[in-house]
Amino acid sequence: MLKKLIRHRALPGFGLSMGYTVVYLSLIILIPLAVLFLKASTLSFTEFWRTVTDERVVASYKLTLWTSFFAAFINLVFGTLIAWVLVLYDFWGKRLADAIVDLPFALPTAIAGIALTTIYAPNGWIGKYFAAMGIKIAYTPLGIMIALTFIGLPFVVRSVQPVLQDLDTRYEEAAATLGANSMQIFFKIIFPAIFPAMMTGFALAFARALGEYGSVVFISGNMPMKTEIIPLLIITKLEQFNYGGAAAIAVVMLLFSFILLFLINVWQWKTAKKQQMI
Amino acid sequence: MGISLKEVTKEFGTFRAVDNITLDIPTGDFTALLGPSGSGKTTLLRLIAGLEKIDAGTILLNGSDFSAKTVRERKVGFVFQHYALFKHMNIFDNIAFGLKVRPRKQRPSKKEITEKVMELLKLVQLEHTASRYPSQLSGGQRQRIALARALAIEPEVLLLDEPFGALDAKVRQELRHWLREIHQKLNITTLFVTHDQEEALEMADTIVVMNHGRVEQIGPPEEVYQNPANAFVYSFLGRVNELRGAALRGYLGNTIPNGDEVGYIRPHEIGLNRTLKGSSVPAEVSHVTKVGSTVRIDLKRLDLGHIFEAEMSTEKYRELGPVQKGDILYADLNHIVIFNGKNNTTQPVLENKTLRAAYL
Numbered sequence: 001m002l003k004k005l006i007r008h009r010a011l012p013g014f015g016l017s018m019g020y021t022v023v024y025l026s027l028i029i030l031i032p033l034a035v036l037f038l039k040a041s042t043l044s045f046t047e048f049w050r051t052v053t054d055e056r057v058v059a060s061y062k063l064t065l066w067t068s069f070f071a072a073f074i075n076l077v078f079g080t081l082i083a084w085v086l087v088l089y090d091f092w093g094k095r096l097a098d099a100i101v102d103l104p105f106a107l108p109t110a111i112a113g114i115a116l117t118t119i120y121a122p123n124g125w126i127g128k129y130f131a132a133m134g135i136k137i138a139y140t141p142l143g144i145m146i147a148l149t150f151i152g153l154p155f156v157v158r159s160v161q162p163v164l165q166d167l168d169t170r171y172e173e174a175a176a177t178l179g180a181n182s183m184q185i186f187f188k189i190i191f192p193a194i195f196p197a198m199m200t201g202f203a204l205a206f207a208r209a210l211g212e213y214g215s216v217v218f219i220s221g222n223m224p225m226k227t228e229i230i231p232l233l234i235i236t237k238l239e240q241f242n243y244g245g246a247a248a249i250a251v252v253m254l255l256f257s258f259i260l261l262f263l264i265n266v267w268q269w270k271t272a273k274k275q276q277m278i
Numbered sequence: 279m280g281i282s283l284k285e286v287t288k289e290f291g292t293f294r295a296v297d298n299i300t301l302d303i304p305t306g307d308f309t310a311l312l313g314p315s316g317s318g319k320t321t322l323l324r325l326i327a328g329l330e331k332i333d334a335g336t337i338l339l340n341g342s343d344f345s346a347k348t349v350r351e352r353k354v355g356f357v358f359q360h361y362a363l364f365k366h367m368n369i370f371d372n373i374a375f376g377l378k379v380r381p382r383k384q385r386p387s388k389k390e391i392t393e394k395v396m397e398l399l400k401l402v403q404l405e406h407t408a409s410r411y412p413s414q415l416s417g418g419q420r421q422r423i424a425l426a427r428a429l430a431i432e433p434e435v436l437l438l439d440e441p442f443g444a445l446d447a448k449v450r451q452e453l454r455h456w457l458r459e460i461h462q463k464l465n466i467t468t469l470f471v472t473h474d475q476e477e478a479l480e481m482a483d484t485i486v487v488m489n490h491g492r493v494e495q496i497g498p499p500e501e502v503y504q505n506p507a508n509a510f511v512y513s514f515l516g517r518v519n520e521l522r523g524a525a526l527r528g529y530l531g532n533t534i535p536n537g538d539e540v541g542y543i544r545p546h547e548i549g550l551n552r553t554l555k556g557s558s559v560p561a562e563v564s565h566v567t568k569v570g571s572t573v574r575i576d577l578k579r580l581d582l583g584h585i586f587e588a589e590m591s592t593e594k595y596r597e598l599g600p601v602q603k604g605d606i607l608y609a610d611l612n613h614i615v616i617f618n619g620k621n622n623t624t625q626p627v628l629e630n631k632t633l634r635a636a637y638l
Contacts (some may be wrong), residue, residue: 180432
C-alpha cells in the first residue's frame, strides 16, 4: 500500500532517510507537542475553557496576533525592499549590509529587547523625539511591534533574495519589447515571480513573532489587558506552578499558529502547482 | 528601407562584439544572421531591438533613426531562444500582454483584445491552449506562443534569437516550415539568428555570415553556398575537408605555394573510383556510414596519411559497388577551392570554373 505511494528515484536510501526524518521530527517536535496536549488535558473542559476565555488571556491573544501580523507585514514590505537593493545594486559596503541582515538571528533576543527599550523609551535617543510629538513607543503595542519587526527581519530578506537573484532578465526584456514600462514590468512580471517567496518570508516572520518572548518583555511594559503577550502569560502561569493553565493557553496559541501557517502553505502550494516553475 | 545599420559598433569592456557593421535589410525580407557562437550575431540582434545600447553608428528602421529610442518605443517583435513566456500567466494573458500594457488611450477594448488573441492563436494553430499555462505546453508549442505574443503588438520587424535552438530535430524541422509560411502570410521584415547553417540555407532569403563581430558575406543562400567570399564562409557553410601544405601539391596551377594556402573541398564534391583516373589520389577506406539517402565514406590517403570524408548518393554508391573497410579507392579532388590562408578574408586564389558552371 505504502509502496505504491512512493515515487522511486535513482538514489537509494529512501527507507533510511524517511525513517530518520520521522524519528527526528518526533523527538524534536511531535513528542514535546504531544506532551503539551497531554498536560492541557489534565484540566477539565470547564477549567480549560475558563482559562482560555479569561478576559486577560483573550486580550493577550488579540494583542499577540495583531502585533505579530503587522510586524510581519512591515517586514514583508521593507524586507523585500532590502532584498531588492542587495540583489540589484552594487554599492560600497554591500557585503557588510548583507551580513547585518542576519544579526537579529545571532543576537540574544533579551539584549535586543533591552537595546530597543533604551532607544525607544520616552527619554531614549529616538523615543524622546516621538515623546515630544506625543507618541509613546516603548511600553505600548507600538514598541512590541518594533521588537517583533526586529527579530523577524531576516526571514523575508533571506526568502526573497535568492528568488530575485535567480530572476531571469529575459522576462523583463520580453516585457519591455512588448511595450511595458518599468512600473508595469515590476508589477506584472517581477512581483508575481517573487510573491510566493515574499509569502514564505511573511509566514516565517509571523510564526517567529507569535512565539517571541525575550525581546518583547522589556519593551512592552507587560501591563495586563494592554501590553501583555501570550508567551509572557504562559511564563506567568508557570511561575505560579499552574502548569495546566500554561499548557491550555499554549495549546490554543499553537492551534491558531498552525491553522494560519497551514493556510499560507496551502495557498502557496496551489500557486506553485499552477505555475510549475520551468 | 527595412532595417538599415550604419557603422554599428558595440563593445563589452575591451571586447568588440560588433565591429563597424553596415547592413541593409529590405522590407519584407527573411534574413538569417549566421555565425559561430561569439560572432556577435545575437548582440547585433539585441542592438536592433534596443536591448543593448550601441556605442557608435546608427540604426534605421523603415527610414527613421532608432538609435536613441528605448526598447518600448521601437515596437519590434522579439522572440527569445528559451521562449521567455511569463510563467504565472496563462497563454491568453501572455499573448494579450503587449496589448494590455498600452497606455489607456491606445489600448484596445476587452473585446478587441480577445478577438486579436484568438486570431493569433488560430494563426499559430493552438486555439485550444488559451487557458493553459506555459508549463503545460511542449517546447515547440511554447515557441509558437512566444511568436504569437511578439506578433500581437503588430511589429514592423520581427527578431528571433536562435528560435529553434532549444528544440529537438523533428520539431525544429516542422517549425522551420511553419515559420516560413507565417512569414509568407504576414510579410513582416524578419531577422533571425542561428548558428545552424542548414537552418539558414533552408529558410532565409538572405544570409548574413558573421565572424568576430564582422560581416563576412551577405547574399542569397545559393550564392553564399556556391560562391563563398572567403575561407571562413566556405568552411562554416556545410561540411568540408581541409587540405594544407603537401596535400595541395598539383592543385595550385602556376601559383607558387608559400605555405599559407588552404584548400577546401566538400565531401560530396569528391569523386571516388575503383581505378586510377588522371590526378586521382589513392586512399584506403576506414569507415562507411549510411545516413538516409546518402553514404559517407571515411578515407585515409595512402601517400600522406591524411584522413578525409567523401559523401555520395545511394545511387552513386550502387554504381561504385559495395565498399568495405580496407578497400583502396581513388579520390578525385579536382573540385578543391584554395584560399590564401594568411588571413581568412582573401579571395580564392584558384577557382574551379567547371564546378561553378555545373551549379550555376
